Amino acid sequence: MARGRGKGIQRSKRQFVQLYRNVKRSTAYHGLSCIARAALVEIIDRYNGINNGIIGLSVRELAHELNCSPASAMRALQKLDDAGLARPTKVGAWRGKRATEWRLMWRRCDKSGDLPVNHWDQREAYRPADPGPKPKPQPTSGAERQRRYRERHRNENRNVSFTSETLKFHQ
16 A cells, blocks of 8 residues: 555555455365355455445345356355355345345454454365375286186187188188
């Protein structure tokens, strides 16, 4: 942020969306579907720093923003509520054309003053499975090797028919 002459602090025109690392690495976040995660980003995008608890977002708006059906948008918002990442503070009404107001749970609510939820169960980091040492192959006897060889090559010799043309070819 730069200071102008006599104008006070000037804000940057570029804005960003902030998702804290402890929320992103939580089991609640990773339990969401992709549409529900995109819905969370839409709610965060509408948060301007002073409107937590009164972030307006309807199912139809979300369906338009995510390019999905209203039923998918509604399920995504329900999953956000079930996971505890975002909660509705005021349910909207279609008749009054009022959108549901949402609250991000990791921020202080500006509407009611409720404290943020800072404890999220963290998901374990990815660790590839260690296969361990490869078992040594058991030595096979000569008879076992001969039996396996015959099984592999048995089908090759079965369908051979000897006609006068094939005999001429082999002579």
